[in-house]
Amino acid sequence: MSQSIAADPNRLLPADPGTRSIARNLLSLVEELPILSPHGHVDAAMIEQDTPFPDPATLLVTPDHYVTRLIHSSGIPLDRLGAAGSGTPGAHGTxxxxxxxxxxxxxxxxxxTASGYWFRQEFEHVFHVDISRLDQQPGEATxxxxxxxxxxxxxxxxxRPRRLFRDFNIEVLATTDDPLDDLAAHAALAADPTFSSRVLPTFRPDAYLKFHTPDWAARVELLISxxxxxxxxxxxxxxxxxxxxxxxVEHGAVSADHGSKTALTLKLSAAQAQELFDKARLGKATAADADVFEAHMMYEMARMSVADGLVMTMHPGVFRNHHTPTFEAFGADMGHDIPVPVSYTEALRPMLEDFGTAHGFHFIPFTIDETVFSREIAPLAGFYPSVFIGAPWWFLDAPDAMLRFRSAVTETAGFSRSSGFIxxxxxxxxxxxxxxxxxxxxxxxxxxxxxxxxVSQERARKIIVDVVDGAPRRAFKL
Amino acid sequence: MSQSIAADPNRLLPADPGTRSIARNLLSLVEELPILSPHGHVDAAMIEQDTPFPDPATLLVTPDHYVTRLIHSSGIPLDRLGAAGSGTPGAHGTxxxxxxxxxxxxxxxxxxTASGYWFRQEFEHVFHVDISRLDQQPGEATxxxxxxxxxxxxxxxxxRPRRLFRDFNIEVLATTDDPLDDLAAHAALAADPTFSSRVLPTFRPDAYLKFHTPDWAARVELLISxxxxxxxxxxxxxxxxxxxxxxxVEHGAVSADHGSKTALTLKLSAAQAQELFDKARLGKATAADADVFEAHMMYEMARMSVADGLVMTMHPGVFRNHHTPTFEAFGADMGHDIPVPVSYTEALRPMLEDFGTAHGFHFIPFTIDETVFSREIAPLAGFYPSVFIGAPWWFLDAPDAMLRFRSAVTETAGFSRSSGFIxxxxxxxxxxxxxxxxxxxxxxxxxxxxxxxxVSQERARKIIVDVVDGAPRRAFKL
Amino acid sequence: MSQSIAADPNRLLPADPGTRSIARNLLSLVEELPILSPHGHVDAAMIEQDTPFPDPATLLVTPDHYVTRLIHSSGIPLDRLGAAGSGTPGAHGTxxxxxxxxxxxxxxxxxxTASGYWFRQEFEHVFHVDISRLDQQPGEATxxxxxxxxxxxxxxxxxRPRRLFRDFNIEVLATTDDPLDDLAAHAALAADPTFSSRVLPTFRPDAYLKFHTPDWAARVELLISxxxxxxxxxxxxxxxxxxxxxxxVEHGAVSADHGSKTALTLKLSAAQAQELFDKARLGKATAADADVFEAHMMYEMARMSVADGLVMTMHPGVFRNHHTPTFEAFGADMGHDIPVPVSYTEALRPMLEDFGTAHGFHFIPFTIDETVFSREIAPLAGFYPSVFIGAPWWFLDAPDAMLRFRSAVTETAGFSRSSGFIxxxxxxxxxxxxxxxxxxxxxxxxxxxxxxxxVSQERARKIIVDVVDGAPRRAFKL
Structure with a gap:
């Protein structure tokens, strides 16, 4: 048996022996359940084509901006980590x-950190490589x-991806896709009798809704035509x-995802919306115009979700590409997207007034501003049948933050209103x-x-199964 | 002895055995102390007339919007829970x-949830009905x-209410009342030699201070005349x-309560205030006028509290009646009052500049925005003799939230500045x-x-008695 | 051995016996390490001249506004605690x-409270006076x-100060000084062969950057001449x-400290800055002008830090002198500086755009608004090599708050990005x-x-030494 802390069966469980023993018992009910992953960014084609993995650095380090950012903070330039304007690792001789x-x-x-914990787990349970030696001698030879x-x-x-997919026991995996994507890989997987899991596309129209996206006008032109x-x-x-x-929807999508700037929703008249839209196509829209139009489109996305049944997820409140020189050298997703304060109560109201109790409408707000958990999200989800509490996301997808999340929302909204883990x-x-x-x-x-x-032990046993397995099926209509 | 978890003497106490044992000891000093309830919404007439309780649903479910909201979130329409425009349960055939x-x-x-916990306690200790069977078979027969x-x-x-009042060991119970209420029930109880507890009215003038209250002008007309x-x-x-x-005051009131929109206080001149007031009576006040006037009236309420000694409580930061269709169908208090961010430091300053050290003035801010506990309320109460820290309220009146509250305020303000539980x-x-x-x-x-x-064990024994019994007497002048 | 709780070797350590035992082991590695104090307000002259301490009240109570404020909140006027307009204790006959x-x-x-805990420690370990009797009989005789x-x-x-300095095992102590201070005491200490520790000045230009400082124009005049x-x-x-x-810098300073009103930074042109500056010297600057100029000067201070290597510390978000009558009677620093909400992400951007990756630039934001720990500060420090996470400060410099801080920042930014304790x-x-x-x-x-x-036990042993000793040396360039 491995000596790594990553192999300890009690990892992450509470210190108190009595509590730990109950936790072990509860965990045993769900640890082997299939994985439901209704929101993520894995490439469907990689699964479909069963693409061999690249080398360890290109697989594990370079594309993970949650990892490169922290190395960068220690003074290592991003190109030493494989980042390049061209996107080709090694372009700078590394x-x-x-x-x-x-x-x-x-x-x-x-x-x-969360990343460090995941790495230990991954090395232990996926790669079967003992990294406990790093605790003693993290030198170049190691x-x-x-x-x-x-x-x-x-x-x-x-x-290979397909074998791991089976080993990981993934039942559902959602990808994130451009509205004009042909979803060929998804279709091929669905048609493949040797592949029994579900790989679902997710509609992510951000680039078409924000006037300031590079090439917005051209994209929209293409979309319309x-x-x-x-x-x-x-x-x-x-x-x-x-x-x-x-x-x-016809290709299996269950949700549409929105990385909006704020949580604002607005109902413009068609004439007002058209005026802003036309202004933007002429390149004359102001920043304020862009904000108003995006808020209006969030309302429109909700309206469409009511009609076509796609679950609407929203994760506002992140200042993207905070450091322009880094953005200019390496592009987006380089680890300098920084959260800002967010508030939902008034912002979502135009949308919830009209669709908050609409039959079958599911709206899942995510946040990296913890202040809204007890103040806004739990109260909203504790009234509106449409609102589900988004799991702790991004920087908050970590053990302590998850516990703070549960403590913050459960006393107001119970367990039933959660989105389940993503x-x-x-x-x-x-x-x-x-x-x-x-x-x-x-x-x-x-x-x-x-x-x-x-909570009684009998109920806790039911709740944990529901939270792990029932909640995502319910919230994401899996 | 009941098998219900609600009967366990260790319920809510910490898991660690050593800590739990000390907690048991501390609890034993206060568990049987009389109840002081200086803020609540029980009907004084029900006590006075010793009104028999209605059926279980009408008693426990229909009027408790903290309960109906969560059932509503699961997709059950409010009228299935007894809500009706007319206020008559069953109006919709339920x-x-x-x-x-x-x-x-x-x-x-x-x-x-907090509600779930209270229900278990209530069933066990008030109704003596064993609901632990719900943990196994929550069907219709049960x-x-x-x-x-x-x-x-x-x-x-x-x-009956009077018998329970005695059984509950309630020494003081404050109600919440309209300024024009004749307080007859309170007077009758005070005059009744068979009733030895105190039932006190609370002055709650919200409807007279907010221009947008339905019938504001008519109410104010009535008040003046x-x-x-x-x-x-x-x-x-x-x-x-x-x-x-x-x-x-003459009928025993100790406090005046204010559900203001924000925490803002403003000192207008009499002429400025009169101008807004006259505008509102003509139906011409804007939303901004209403905000300014309410802020001014908060200042005025503080001024009056300094003069007449009523403790001033304030609980801003809730967006009332968030979902208009629900409000239109069922009226207010249907579970869709949703918190918004709040800040006190600058907002309260006009009032605290003038009355913060006024002799005998007591001001108790409550909040459901946890961010202000350590950032603002504890620092304010740690300087101003007039400011007491309002107990965790509404959505935060729950075990974990209360622990977060104590952790957030105590290191800055100690135990002595708390309002005591409400x-x-x-x-x-x-x-x-x-x-x-x-x-x-x-x-x-x-x-x-x-x-x-x-904290030494000797001091902890004194502190817990003070926190449970001394603090509400001190803060609310009981 | 003392019976005081202050003497217990397990004080502040977790209740769970297994965790406590590991904590004891980790603590043993750092408890005797020298003290590094890179930010504080001790008077260098007192050390240099080895000034005898005054009486207990003048030493421990009167000058500590964190203490007097809480006594004040219980209704004791500040002059009963030695405060006086003239600064002379006893001026009011006390x-x-x-x-x-x-x-x-x-x-x-x-x-x-934190203060209460420190007092117990100080009495036990510095003054060797047993105050556990206060737990029983806190009367006048005691x-x-x-x-x-x-x-x-x-x-x-x-x-005496010098003897205690040695007993306390202080290796580095930074003071806070006016830009025009001649730093004679620091120079004398540095030149004194009998004094082997380092007492470093800190450049604190607040009074010269805020138009509304009393005597701003005269101060600036003096500075320029x-x-x-x-x-x-x-x-x-x-x-x-x-x-x-x-x-x-020549006198050993390692940092410049800024108590700015907000976190805002702005890059004005020299012409724009000059215009505001001239307006202020004529006494015509508005409050908005002052805010803009201060934000610009924060940018300028960063620019100078890049050039001269001084670490830049910033602690915005405090409303100073909240209660004007107290300020007028007793001056500043009387315990009514109250925090307000703060946000860094957008506010710091003009500065970080230009200097966030500048070689050798160190920027340390402190906060008393806990909401920014996980939302903003950890993400910023997890990308920018220049940003270090300021230790919990002021009201948050307390056991529970410190644990909340570590829980909030570590999962995102690890341990390496911390400023170390101040x-x-x-x-x-x-x-x-x-x-x-x-x-x-x-x-x-x-x-x-x-x-x-x-975390493995081996790594934890390395981390605690780095956090206590390595972090402040690294962040403050000691």
Missing amino acids: TPRDTWREFIKAWPLFEG ADAIYDELNARLSDPDF AAGDGQSGYAGYIRALENRRQYF DDTRAFCSIPARHNTSRRIEASFLARLVVEHR | TPRDTWREFIKAWPLFEG ADAIYDELNARLSDPDF AAGDGQSGYAGYIRALENRRQYF DDTRAFCSIPARHNTSRRIEASFLARLVVEHR | TPRDTWREFIKAWPLFEG ADAIYDELNARLSDPDF AAGDGQSGYAGYIRALENRRQYF DDTRAFCSIPARHNTSRRIEASFLARLVVEHR
């Missing part, structure tokens, strides 16, 4: 092994040894969005670690309620 | 037994059986408020459960400080 | 012994007895600030208690991560 060495040198930075071990593992013909049913202008734009959502990851190999973490935290939280005689 | 069945069907929704048992209990002639000493206009309005406060309830039968919950949490928090050698 | 009696009478107010014991101790010729190299106006002002910073105190004798508290909390937090198998 080899994957160089990047890996930087990563292992930076290993201590990840102690106590880095190289681990790199070589991983490389061997990754080039094993048995170590591809799916506007011959209509032009704002009417064609709305029609095209409706049509492409329908296309996604992993939101592009790191395929980290999926089991992320879901297992969530299950351990649910067990820990519930075990405390049992010890405090707030 | 019988109390139907409502009760919906409630029991929804029972799992309340696991982990629902009916519990309904019938409760009904039998409720129609027992010994099971009833108590304006013959003066008219703004002067008569102020005079009438002063007079009615005096009437409340139950804020209209659910008379839940009063013991609510106070007992608070006492268990105080014991839990203090026990941890003892175990961490931050 | 003797130090009177003040001390008020303090001991108020002793129970401090139970559970007050007088403790006063006399302390007085005897304080007049012992061995009980003293250090403007003959230049006048805005150019002379900037030059003088640069020159005085250089003077501080005591920020003018109470010299409390320094060991404050640092020891921090070390115990770090041990408690890490022990939990070890028990939860999130």
Whole structure:
């Protein structure tokens, strides 16, 4: 048996022995349940084509901006980690092994972080590589040894996405897709009799709703001509969005996802919306125009969700690309998206006034501003049948933050209003670690309620199964 | 002895055995102390007339919007729960037994919530009905059986408000009353030699201070003619408020309560205030006018409190009646009052500049925005002799939230600046459960400080008595 | 051995026996390490001249507005605590012994507070006076007895600043100084071969950057004539600030500290800045002008820090002198500085755009608005090499708040991005208690991560040494 802390069966469970023992019992009911992943960023084509994994650095370090950002904060330039304007690792003369060495040198930075925990789990349970030696000697020789071990593992013909998909016991995996994506990989997987899980597309129209997206006008032009049913202008734009959502529904999509700037929703008249839209196409829209139009489109997206049944997810409140020089050198998603304060109560009202009790409408707000958990989200979800409480997301997708989340929402909204866990990851190999973490935290939280005689043990056993398995099926209509 | 978790003597106490044992010891000092309830919504006439309780659904479900909201969130329309435009349960053809069945069907929704915990306590300790069977078989047969048992209990002639009042060991119970209420029930109780407790009115003038209250102008007309000493206009309005406060003082009131929109206070000149007041009476006031006037009236209420000694309580930061269709169908208090961010530091300054150190002035801010506990309320109460820290209120009146509250305020302001617990309830039968919950949490928090050698056991024993019994007497001048 | 809870070796450590034992082990690695105090308010001249301490009240009560504020909140006027317009204790006829009696009478107010905890530690470990008797009999006789014991101790010729400095094992102590201070005491200490520790000045230019400071124009006049190299106006002002910073650098300063109103930074053109500056010198600047200019000067201070290497610390978000009557009677720093909401993400952007990755630039934001820990500060420090996470400060410099802080930031930013502990105190004798508290909390937090198998014991042992000793050296360039 491994000596790694990542192998300990009590990992993440509460210190108190009595509570821990109850948590172990609760965990045993859900630890082996299939994975439901209704929101994430894995590439469907990789699964479909069963693409071999690249080297360890290109797989685990370079594309994970949650990892590169922290190494960057220690003073290592991003191009030493494989980032490049061109997107090609090594463009600046850095080899994957160089990047890996930087990563292992930076290993201590990840102690106590969510990423560090996932890595330990992944190495232990997916790659079967013992990294406990890093606790003693994190030097270059160790880095190289681990790199070589991983490389061997990754080039094993048995170590491929489809095999892991089965090993991970993934029942549903949702991807995130451009509205004009043809969803060919999703269709091929659905038609493949050898592939029995579900890989579902998610409609993500952000780039078409925000005037300031690079090439917004060209994108919209393309959208309208591809799916506007011959209509032009704002009417064609709305029609095209409706049509492409329908296309996604037909390809198995269950949700539409929105990374809006704020939580604001607004109901403009068609004439008002059209005026802003036309202004933007002429390149004359102001920042305020863009905000108003995006808020209006959030209302429109809700209206379409009521009509076509797609679950609407929203995750506002992040200042994207905070450091312009980094954005200009390396593009988006480089680890400098920084949260800002958010508030939902007044912002969502125009939408909830009209659709808050609409039959079948599901709206799931996510947040990285913890202040709204007890103040706004739990009270909203505790009244509106349409509002589900988004699981702790991004920076909050971590053990302590998850416990704070449960403590903040449960006393007001109970367990039934939760979205269930989402992993939101592009790191395929980290999926089991992320879901297992969530299950351990649910067990820990519930075990405390049992010890405090707030929930009976019988009920806790039912609740944990519902929270892990029932909630995502219910909230995301799986 | 009951097998229910609600009967466990360790309920809500910390898991660690050493800490739990100290908590038990501390709890034993306060568990049987009389109940002081300086803020709530029980009907004084019900006590005075010793009105028999209605059926279980009409008593426990329909009027408790904290309960109906959560059932509503699961998709049950409010009229299935007894709500009606007319206020008459059953108006939509739903019988109390139907409502009760919906409630029991929804029972799992309340696991982990404050309401669920109170219900378990109430069933165990007030109604002596064993509901632990709900943990196994929450079906319709169980629902009916519990309904019938409760009904039998409720129609027992010994099971009446006055008898329970004595059984609950309530020493003081404050109600919440309209400024024009004649307080006849309060007077009758005070004059009744067979009733030895105190039932005190609370002056709640919200409807007269907010221009947008339905019938504001008519209410104000009535107020002025009833108590304006013959003066008219703004002067008569102020005079009438002063007079009615005096009437409340003479009937035993100790506090005036304010559900203001924000925490803003403003000192207008009499001429400025009169101008807004006159504009509003003509129906021409804007939303901004209403906000300014309300802020000014908060200042005025403080001024009057300094003069007449009524403790001033304020609980801003709630967006009332968030979902207009629900408001239009069922009226106010239907579970869709949703908190918004609040800030006190600058907002209260005009008032605290003038009255913050005024002799005998007591100001108690409540909040459901947890962010202000450590940031603003504890620092304000740690300087101003007039400011007391309002107990966790509404959505925050729950075990975990109370512990977060104590952790957030104590290190800055100690224990002496707290308002003491308030139950804020209209659910008379839940009063013991609510106070007992608070006492268990105080014991839990203090026990941890003892175990961490931050407070000596001798001092902790004194503190818990002061927090439970001394603080509300001091803050509310009981 | 003392019976005081302050002497217990397990004080502040977690209740769970297994976790406590690991915490004890971790604590043993750092408890005796030298004290690094890179930010505080001790008077360098007192060290240099080895000034005897005054009586207990004048030493421990009167100058500590964190203490007097809480006694004030209980209704005791500030002049009973030694405060006076003139700054002379006793000016209002109150003797130090009177003040001390008020303090001991108020002793129970401090139970559970950070101040109360520090006092117990200080009495036990610095003054060797047993105050556990206060837990039983906090009367006047006890007050007088403790006063006399302390007085005897304080007049012992061995009980002097330099001796304590050595006993406390202080390696580095930073003071806070006016830009025009000649730093003579610092120079004398540096030149003194009998004094082997480092006492460093800190450049604190607030009074020269805020138009509304009393005597701003006169101060600026003096600054320009003293250090403007003959230049006048805005150019002379900037030059003088640069020159005085250089003077501080030459006298050992490692940081410049900024108590800005908000976190806003702005880059004005020299012409724009000059216009505001000239307007202010004519006494015509508005409040908005002052805000803009201060934000611009924060940008300028960052620019200068990049050039001269001084670490830039910032602690915005406090409403100073909230109660004007108290300010007018007693001046600043009387305990009514009250926090307001703060946000960094957008506010710091102009500065971080230009200097966020500048070589050698260190920026340390502090906060007393806890909401920013997980939402903004950890994400910013997890990307920008220049941003370090300021330790919990002021009201948050307390055991529970420190644990909340670690829980909020670590999962996102790990341990490496922390500033290390700062005591920020003018109470010299409390320094060991404050640092020891921090070390115990770090041990408690890490022990939990070890028990939860999130960090290995080997790594935890390295981390705690780095957090206590490495972090402040790294962040403050010690």
